[in-house]
Amino acid sequence: MSKILVIEDEFAIRDNIIELLEIEDFEVFSAENGRIGFQQASEHLPDLILCDVMMPDLDGYGVLSALRSNPTTATIPFIFLTAKAEHTDIRQGMGLGADDYLTKPCTAEELLEAVKTRLKKQEIFEKQSQLKLDELRRSITHSLPHELRTPLNGILGNTELLLLELEDLDVDEMRKMLEDIRTSSQRLNRLIINFLLYADLELISANNQRIQxxxxxxxxxxxxxxxxxxxxxxxxxxxxxxxxxxxxxxxxxxxxxxxxxxxxxxxxxxxxxxxxxxxxxxxxxxxxxxxxxxxxxxxxxxxxxxxxxxxxxxxxxxxxxxxxxxxxxxxxxxxxxxxxxxxxxxxxxxxxxxxxxxxxxxxxxx
Incomplete structure (x- = not known):
């Protein structure tokens, strides 16, 4: 069952939307202003948010901006409900990351179509993300152990030979083994640096402040x-x-x-x-x-x-x-x-x- 958060300051409108969504078997949460709405979103992590624009305390643009700045809520689909239908208002909402814009008053059919369409798109997106994650997991499973073992084997193998045959080795043989150890160590160090860097870049990509x-x-x-x-x-x-x-x-x-x-x-x-x-x-x-x-x-x-x-x-x-x-x-x-x-x-x-x-x-x- 999909969870939907409705943020609307007008009681009658909010109540009608809640009733309509519950008839369609959605789990619905609601908030009467933007600040409470943001708290509800952070707490319940809904699958979709329907939000009015003009509200006291914190308007819809402020809610959306706060949601998109928080990594845990940044990707929640967001639909504006508003009586304002000017092009500049729509562009402002879309620029902040809104997924859709419904003008009040709208019919029940229009609202449900927008909700179901957005949830379907999110489902497709999540499936694609899961496929990419599975592919990444398979790639790690196959390549990373090999990449770690290869330089480690070079380090351990040459170190063992040096310890066992140190007294019988001439300078050139020892130099060759030490060069092999250094090469293997550099390869292992490069792998670790790249692994940590890539992980950090992925974290940065989910944090707008770090990106800026x-x-x-x-x-x-x-x-x-x-x-x-x-x-x-x-x-x-x-x-x-x-x-x-x-x-x-x-x-x-x-x-x-x-x-x-x-x-x-x-x-x-x-x-x-x-x-x-x-x-x-x-x-x-x-x-x-x-x-x-x-x-x-x-x-x-x-x-x-x-x-x-x-x-x-x-x-x-x-x-x-x-x-x-x-x-x-x-x-x-x-x-x-x-x-x-x-x-x-x-x-x-x-x-x-x-x-x-x-x-x-x-x-x-x-």
Whole structure:
């Protein structure tokens, strides 16, 4: 049974709506003003809210704004009931995140149709979200244990050999084992950092205040930052000569550490999925008042389906290619770009080139 909250200050209207909804077997809660309505919503977490606009103490816009600012109530479907039908009023409500707008007086059929339509859409949305969650869970189950065990095995195995055969090993053998331990440790550390970062970005995405704080960050100059991040990845893959840089400097609305991470993941992927001796290009430009970052490689292409399904812990064709990594790199980039109101575009031409294009807002001169 779906739960519906009715927030309406006029008793007669509120009572009629409650009676109508209860006849249709909905569980109904009600409130006579906006402040009580917000408290009821936080307490009962209804499946849908019907709310008047003009109310004492806290009007409908204030109720909706408060609901959307609270992570526990932010996604509850919300329908305005109002005698105000001006275009500007409707746009104000929709801008705050209202799902529908009914003008009073409305018929019982109109109200019930709006309620059932919105609940049906929410049901479809929740099913899709559950499917994505199930897919994420399967991906974690398959990829994360492997990604944790592989570097751990390298660390434990080489450490055990050093302890057992220390007296019989020469300096070169010990150096090789220590280098293997360091490589495995760096891989494990990178995995943990990315896992924690992705989890934090997901939490930020559900908190409007943190999103706003994130979007206030900016960096005045990016060419050296991008160059250093790209060169470090080239060095890790021993492919310094494959890296091609063509950078145009610009102030950008993103924190320096976030931009460096974005470049790190894109360039790491470009080297990971392309052969030594083939170029990896990193280019920046200012176009149409946007800062554009382009990372290209000549490696394996991505299909349109793979591009569409970019997500955490998802590796494409792992059994065939056995690539290293948890698949979080592009997901981190995607989420960072989304949180900064940017664009991420992936273009892949079979047997030719894959290019990842990131567009971010230019910051005012600092």
């Amino acid at each position: 704080a994130l979007q206030k960050s900016s960096v005045s100059s990016v060419d050296t930052l991008i160059s250093d991040a790209a060169k470090e990845q080239a060095r890790l893959f021993n492919r310094e000569t494959d890296l091609q840089l063509k950078l145009q400097d610009s102030p950008v609305k993103i924190a320096a550490t976030r931009l460096a991470k974005l470049v790190e993941e894109l360039v790491n992927n470009a080297f990971k999925f392309s052969e030594p001796g083939t170029p990896v290009s990193v280019k920046t430009e200012v176009k149409d008042n946007k800062f554009v970052l382009l990372v290209s490689d000549k490696g394996r292409e991505m299909t349109p389906e793979e591009i569409q399904k970019v997500g955490a812990y998802l590796q494409f064709e792992r059994k065939l290619y056995e690539q290293q990594g948890s698949g979080m790199g592009l997901s981190i980039v995607k989420r960072l770009v989304e949180l900064h109101d940017g664009k991420l575009i992936i273009e892949s031409i079979p047997n030719k080139e894959t290019t990842v294009r990131v567009e971010l807002a230019i910051a005012a001169n600092l």
